[in-house]
Amino acid sequence: MSILEKTPQIDRPGAITTTAADELPTRLALTLKSTSFRAGVIAIVLLVGGFILWNVATDKEWVSPLVVAPPDEVGKALQDMFATGAVWKNLGATAYVTLIGFFVATAAALLVSFVFVFSESLQKAIYPFLVIIQTFPKVAIAPLIIASFGYGLLPKVVLAALMAFFPVLVNAMVGLTNINVDQLNLFKSMRANTWQVLFKLRIPNAISYILPALNTALVLSLIGTIVAEFVSARQGLGFAIQSATQTGSVATTYALLIVLGVFGAMIWVVMAILNRVFKNYKQ
């Protein structure tokens, strides 16, 4: 408690009757109890623990250096990547394909979902085919896609978009059609036309369904891109991982995985922000 008592009192004019001295320990106690604080502590413990374990395991050679590279070597590999600028070239290429694939897939999925909303018979006719295509293991057909679309940007974008398309389509369809009966009756009673129902009810209703799908789609698009780069590419993180593995530089592979992880975390942050912006759309 001695540290607490020495903490300078926060001067807050207009604070309610309690003095800062009374308030501070309670607020601290509340912070200590809060879920996010505890989650943060656990996360840091896991991170630090994992790092220490990694150090010890490689130092004592519990695991072969061919499987797990020591942290200092990985750090050096990371440093090299940034020094030569190779990381930016590869990350840029991967991000470019991922984003194009994602946007193509999203646009296509939204378009198809709108068509399906307007024509139930089209939906019933086409949807089964989409389900079948969806069940294809796209990773396995990657070489086929590359072969059919040449070696440029196109096959990679196709693979990324194929991965990302389906979750957006399904959620958009559900969001556009799964309308609260009372809300639909409200619009009918106001004599709203089809377009008004679409723009003022169906689309806003669909937003809360589409947002989580976008998150999934972006991650799947990234996976599709990496796979495509494995199969055929001269740049990109997938290509770099592939060549690092082939040349046996485990440390570089690990460094690239870290870069990939940071990129994934950035996707997650962007989506979290989007979710905040559209928080009012939750039904």
Place this chain on the structure above:
Amino acid sequence: MTAALSELPATRATNISIQSVTKRYHRAGKTIHALAETSLEFEAGKFVSLIGPSGCGKSTLLKIMAGLETPTSGRVVIDGKTLTGPQDGVSVAFQKPTLLPWRSVMDNLLLPIQISGKRIDSGIKDRAQQLLKVMGLEDFSGHYPRELSGGMEQRAAIARSLISRPSLLLMDEPFGALDEFTREDLNDELLSLWAREPKTLVFVTHSISEAVFLSDQIVVMKARPGAVHEVIDVPLARPRHRNIRNSQEFYDLIRTVRLSLEEAKAGHDVEPNRKAS
């Protein structure tokens, strides 16, 4: 149809006549007889309540009048025209508040105006503000539904049903979710709004005292199948002040309605001679 609401002539009330209407629902191979043959006249400008046990077809009847459900047989005639679907000038307040969560309270209120293609001018905004004030929501116009209590949501929905000055207002248990005090306050407000802007009002409720306090006529319904059991006139003078709730006349009417409801629930006439009167 670009004329602003404030420039429109004062609303008139609507005559509505229900002629031998029945309603059956077919679900999973079963037939639900929601309404047996029902005929009712709602005179223009009257305040009529529907009361009856759960499942007796009150909401069904209201939806048929709103043009949201088509009767299995019979017809609904509004001002001489047979109803084929939702009509202009008819407004519905549903059993649930049914606000759009992505719109602020104010934007929810303005939705009917937007849908009707009318311009949102300062006159409409003033009216919306005024309605919010009547409903005790003047400080919440920028808030979103999820930030409101259930009762506040219901009040916002009622304000929305009034925004376009309907000539027929159909309300399905609008105050069902409110506490007794708020309910009585809003009963007063509803009556004064109704007096200022004449309209035919059909009001579903489970509260006998609310029905007696508000209505010119009370339609008592019975269930399985839903049907009209009795129509009771409420001869209390208007304007009605809340202290009429303590009058002998009020108690007598409550007793009459309660007896009628008991008969309706029992499925037969407890006092057959009284019904004829």
